[in-house]
Amino acid sequence: xxxxxxxxxxxxxxxxxxxxxxxxxxxxxxxxxxxxxxxxxxxxxxxxxxxxxxxxxxxxxxxxxxxxxxxxxxxxxxxxxxxxxxxxxxxxxxxxxxxxxxxxxxxxxxxxxxxxxxxxxxxxxxxxxxxxxxxxxxxxxxxxxxxxxxxxxxxxxxxxxxxxxxxxxxxxxxxxxxxxxxxxxxxxxxxxxxxxxxxxxxxxxxxxxxxxxxxxxxxxxxxxxxxxxxxxxxxxxxxxxxxxxxxxxxxxxxxxxxxxxxxxxxxxxxxxxxxxxxxxxxxxxxxxxxxxxxxxx
Amino acid sequence: xxxxxxxxxxxxxxxxxxxxxxxxxxxxxxxxxxxxxxxxxxxxxxxxxxxxxxxxxxxxxxxxxxxxxxxxxxxxxxxxxxxxxxxxxxxxxxxxxxxxxxxxxxxxxxxxxxxxxxxxxxxxxxxxxxxxxxxxxxxxxxxxxxxxxxxxxxxxxxxxxxxxxxxxxxxxxxxxxxxxxxxxxxxxxxxxxxxxxxxxxxxxxxxxxxxxxxxxxxxxxxxxxxxxxxxxxxxxxxxxxxxxxxxxxxxxxxxxxxxxxxxxxxxxxxxxxxxxxxxxxxxxxxxxxxxxxxxxxxxxxxxxxxxxxxxxxxxxxxxxxxxxxxxxxxxxxxxxxxxxxxxxxxxxxxxxxxxxxxxxxxxxxxxxxxxxxxxxxxxxxxxxxxxxxxxxxxxxxxxxxxxxxxxxxxxxxxxxxxxxxxxxxxxxxxxxxxxxxxxxxxxx
Numbered sequence: 001x002x003x004x005x006x007x008x009x010x011x012x013x014x015x016x017x018x019x020x021x022x023x024x025x026x027x028x029x030x031x032x033x034x035x036x037x038x039x040x041x042x043x044x045x046x047x048x049x050x051x052x053x054x055x056x057x058x059x060x061x062x063x064x065x066x067x068x069x070x071x072x073x074x075x076x077x078x079x080x081x082x083x084x085x086x087x088x089x090x091x092x093x094x095x096x097x098x099x100x101x102x103x104x105x106x107x108x109x110x111x112x113x114x115x116x117x118x119x120x121x122x123x124x125x126x127x128x129x130x131x132x133x134x135x136x137x138x139x140x141x142x143x144x145x146x147x148x149x150x151x152x153x154x155x156x157x158x159x160x161x162x163x164x165x166x167x168x169x170x171x172x173x174x175x176x177x178x179x180x181x182x183x184x185x186x187x188x189x190x191x192x193x194x195x196x197x198x199x200x201x202x203x204x205x206x207x208x209x210x211x212x213x214x215x216x217x218x219x220x221x222x223x224x225x226x227x228x229x230x231x232x233x234x235x236x237x238x239x240x241x242x243x244x245x246x247x248x249x250x251x252x253x254x255x256x257x258x259x260x261x262x263x264x265x266x267x268x269x270x271x272x273x274x275x276x277x278x279x280x281x282x283x284x285x286x287x288x289x290x291x292x293x294x295x296x297x
Numbered sequence: 298x299x300x301x302x303x304x305x306x307x308x309x310x311x312x313x314x315x316x317x318x319x320x321x322x323x324x325x326x327x328x329x330x331x332x333x334x335x336x337x338x339x340x341x342x343x344x345x346x347x348x349x350x351x352x353x354x355x356x357x358x359x360x361x362x363x364x365x366x367x368x369x370x371x372x373x374x375x376x377x378x379x380x381x382x383x384x385x386x387x388x389x390x391x392x393x394x395x396x397x398x399x400x401x402x403x404x405x406x407x408x409x410x411x412x413x414x415x416x417x418x419x420x421x422x423x424x425x426x427x428x429x430x431x432x433x434x435x436x437x438x439x440x441x442x443x444x445x446x447x448x449x450x451x452x453x454x455x456x457x458x459x460x461x462x463x464x465x466x467x468x469x470x471x472x473x474x475x476x477x478x479x480x481x482x483x484x485x486x487x488x489x490x491x492x493x494x495x496x497x498x499x500x501x502x503x504x505x506x507x508x509x510x511x512x513x514x515x516x517x518x519x520x521x522x523x524x525x526x527x528x529x530x531x532x533x534x535x536x537x538x539x540x541x542x543x544x545x546x547x548x549x550x551x552x553x554x555x556x557x558x559x560x561x562x563x564x565x566x567x568x569x570x571x572x573x574x575x576x577x578x579x580x581x582x583x584x585x586x587x588x589x590x591x592x593x594x595x596x597x598x599x600x601x602x603x604x605x606x607x608x609x610x611x612x613x614x615x616x617x618x619x620x621x622x623x624x625x626x627x628x629x630x631x632x633x634x635x636x637x638x639x640x641x642x643x644x645x646x647x648x649x650x651x652x653x654x655x656x657x658x659x660x661x662x663x664x665x666x667x668x669x670x671x672x673x674x675x676x677x678x679x680x681x682x683x684x685x686x687x688x689x690x691x692x693x694x695x696x697x698x699x700x701x702x703x704x705x706x707x708x709x710x711x712x713x714x715x716x717x718x719x720x721x722x723x724x725x726x727x728x729x730x731x732x733x734x735x736x737x738x739x740x741x
Contacts (some may be wrong), residue, residue: 047402047424064709067712127568133507134578152568155719239570240392242514247714262705262738264422 013158032276039269058270063266068271072248072278078250079227081163086223088215089167090174094210097175097180104169106177108140115172123236125154126165157245162248165233170226174219180254181215182208213294221286228279231256251275351638352382353631354408358394358623359469359659360387366658368459387682391623391666394506398560402426409629410639412468415456415624419701420465427670428629430463433640441644442477448649448665452620452694465624466643469662471589472620472694473519474570474611474686475610479603481508481674482495483580493524493553496583500562501584511563512572512584517554518710519619520585524550526680526695527612532708533698538739540706543732551717551724558718565718573597585609587621588687616693624662661688706735 022024038044043053059166062068092253097108104144114122130151153159193203209216231252234242242249242257251271259268299428319495343711359367366388378738388394389651398421401407421427438604446454453467477489481542485503490496500510511518520541524534530546533539541547564581566572572584577597598604609618627639645651653668655661657677668674669688678685697703713731716722722730 045424047426131568150567156720239515239568241711245719245721246712257708260392261675261708262702263399264705 013291015250025126025165029135032041036273038266039273041269044266049128053121059265059274062274067246068247068251068254071249071251071271073231074248075250075252077159078163078166078230079224081159082166082227083220083223085163086167086170086174087219090171090178090219091212091216094178094182095204098179106175108175111175112172114169115176117168122169123165123233127237131159131214133249140273153244155243155245158175158238158243158247162233162237162243163232165237166230168229169233170223174223177219178212181212215288217286217294219281222285224282225279228252228275228282232294233279251278305349321355322652326428331597332569332714344524350380350382351634352384353410353630353635353642353645355383355385355625355642356394356397356408356411357410358389358391363469363659366655369585369653370655374642378638379642381641383638383642389395402628405630407550407630409624409635410627410643412466412513412623413626415465415622415699416697416703418624418626419459419699419703420460421626424563425703426625426630427464428636429629430466430640430643431461433637434463437450439637439641439644439657442695448667449647449663450662451730452691453664456620456696456699457624465626466647467655468623468625468646468661469589469659470620470622470662470664471587471660472618472662472687472690473523473609474586474690475585475586476576477583477605477607478576478579478581478596481579489605489607490583490610491607494529494692495534497517497553497557498559499582500551504562507580509562509564509581509585511557512564512576512581513558513563514572514584514586514653515556515566515570516566516711518707518714519621521547521554521714522697523617523619524612526551526617527615529615533700533735533739535698535700540732540735540739542710543728548724551714551728555717559720568718577602588662588684589622589660591683606686608686616690618690618694620691620694620696660684662691684727700739702738702741703739709734709738 037040039058040054040056041051042053042055042057093111097104097111108213128134131152132138132148132150135148135151137151141149148159166193183245189207189211190203193207198206221243229252234248234250234253235256238244238248242253252275255268255271258264258271304527322567357364357367364385367385380487386408388397394412395414395417398407398411398413402421404422405710413421417428446653447465452471457463457465457467465667468530476491481503482489482499485499487495487499488497494512495661503511504510525532525542525547528546528550530544530550531541534541554563558565564575566575569575571590571593572581572586574597575581575601576584577594579599579602588606596602609616611617625643627636627643629636646655646658646666649663649668649671652663652665653671653674656663656668658660663669663674665707678688700706710731713727713734714723716729
């Protein structure tokens with residue numbers, strides 16, 4: 001096969017790319033550029049599109065806003081709380097689902113259900129589970145002599161509650177991807193390892209982990225990006241407020257407040273751009289680290 | 298395949314993901330609207346060919362029985378006015394409605410008229426997309442007579458007026474009323490509370506086991522405002538655009554509420570979202586909430602729960618009650634004929650008979666004084682005494698200052714009040730910080 005691009009093959013390739021590209025440019029690339037430009041508007045009329053002054057005032061203002069700092073800190077705590085826990089749990093569960101057990105298909109469906117259920121429905125159910133007086137969780141805890149916890153009312157517990165819901169909700173997707181990854185690992189590696197006398201732990205550490213690393217890498221990037229974008233769960237779990245005493249205020253929630261509730265379009269755009277930069281940096285770091293640790297066969 | 302996908306598209310992936318939360322929604326709803334609008338203009342063209350008839354769109358956030366009632370008004374109006382077709386379109390909740398108005402204002406595809414939260418109307422006025430109604434109102438042919446204009450309850454006339462210009466007509470209006478559990482009060486030998494001191498006294502006595510005396514909604518800034526007003530203080534001065542609630546009176550008002558919560562004889566709705574839920578379970582003896590919540594209690598109340606509704610408590614005889622709710626506005630991007638049709642529909646919706654019927658079906662307040670005198674409405678109140686309290690307090694009613702940046706101030710106040718109740722700040726610190734931050738917003 002001719003590997004050098006010819007005019008014809010290039011044109012053909014571009015044609016294939018065109019439909020998706022058009023959609024991406026219209027609904028993603030253009031809004032990103034537009035919101036970056038908007039973050040530089042300091043005096044403008046949003047509705048007519050007239051701009052009277054540009055500057056970095058919006059960035060100065062959000063960095064001076066204590067709530068924006070709270071939002072960043074909360075978001076980072078959320079990501080740190082959710083991502084590792086979610087990956088470890090889904091790895092364990094997917095190993096279990098990949099082994100030879102009865103009703104494997106049924107279990108797979110069960111674990112995938114949270115992912116396809118609407119966030120709002122999930123949050124409503126969880127807000128009952130977390131209920132102080134009548135919640136299931138406090139009822140379980142009472143068996144162990146633990147006093148009831150005001151999960152959704154106490155600023156100390158609001159974030160843990162949010163993390164629990166998000167981990168549980170994210171499991172299905174991660175498990176599905178990991179199962180697919182596990183099934184691409186050739187049985188022969190395990191057989192060879194067994195012949196060499198490797199224990200189960202050794203087989204996991206030296207065969208499964210390295211061969212699963214591209215999948216783990218993919219899952220971790222997606223999880224971190226999703227983690228930084230958390231919004232729906234908060235909105236539904238805390239009834240349209242960012243948690244008690246702003247304890248679950250995240251960056252996207254902050255953007256939502258500024259844009260839709262407070263009509264501060266410039267500030268919202270600036271905050272969105274900062275979030276974009278943060279995620280961009282994290283992903284670059286991951287890509288660099290990934291090169292070192294990820295084995296593509 | 299997956300690996301290549303990963304490596305080559307990782308950049309576009311998070312481009313895609315980052316902004317989907319904020320701009321995605323914006324663009325899709327605009328697109329939606331554009332499609333609808335294209336449809337609409339085509340229909341209009343057809344209409345023009347056959348001359349006269351106008352079709353206008355009316356956006357609202359009413360659902361369930363409220364929407365059914367509204368739809369029946371639309372149908373009656375349409376059949377009475379052959380040349381006008383009003384199309385009522387539900388846009389989801391109030392948040393959705395606000396977001397869609399914002400997006401379509403930007404895309405220049407606003408409907409002719411819409412329901413609107415009073416607090417956000419200043420933003421509409423500021424950005425110049427809402428139509429002043431004075432010329433329609435005073436029009437000899439299609440306007441309202443002097444008497445008719447004065448028949449609108451004063452509080453609603455005032456809340457629809459900015460300086461001397463009317464920008465809205467009142468529609469789904471509610472007020473705060475006090476709900477009480479008859480059984481608990483009777484068992485403890487108490488009458489229906491009339492003052493805040495009564496509320497405190499009752500709460501102290503009845504709080505035990507699983508029952509808490511008093512309940513506040515999560516948005517209890519309305520009660521804070523009411524007590525503040527009863528004490529003679531000011532929340533936000535609308536003319537000066539200045540928050541003044543961290544005064545001595547403000548501290549007194551908030552201390553009163555906060556003390557009750559800290560002592561455990563009062564609670565907020567918290568994770569129950571609305572007090573109607575715990576009240577319906579019999580977990581609280583009293584609570585103050587929106588009069589629009591009456592049907593919800595009827596739904597939440599467990600069998601055998603005896604409850605009543607009374608006017609808001611006073612402070613040593615001084616009454617003041619927050620009135621809130623929503624109006625109908627007309628946008629200025631439509632043709633003159635459409636605007637005229639919209640005005641006629643506004644006039645119809647606020648006519649005494651219709652507003653009375655609306656009140657009976659929805660639980661909102663009638664907006665015309667003469668509606669209270671209608672036999673039908675009087676009979677309704679006799680049969681449903683729960684609804685009577687709301688209209689009894691129109692004379693002491695007031696509304697939160699409507700200023701640009703009002704929503705930002707509301708967010709700040711809710712946050713700081715939250716911190717006070719959680720014990721993270723003292724009443725004085727919380728209010729002072731809320732006032733300072735609010736004034737910064739209001740000066741923008």
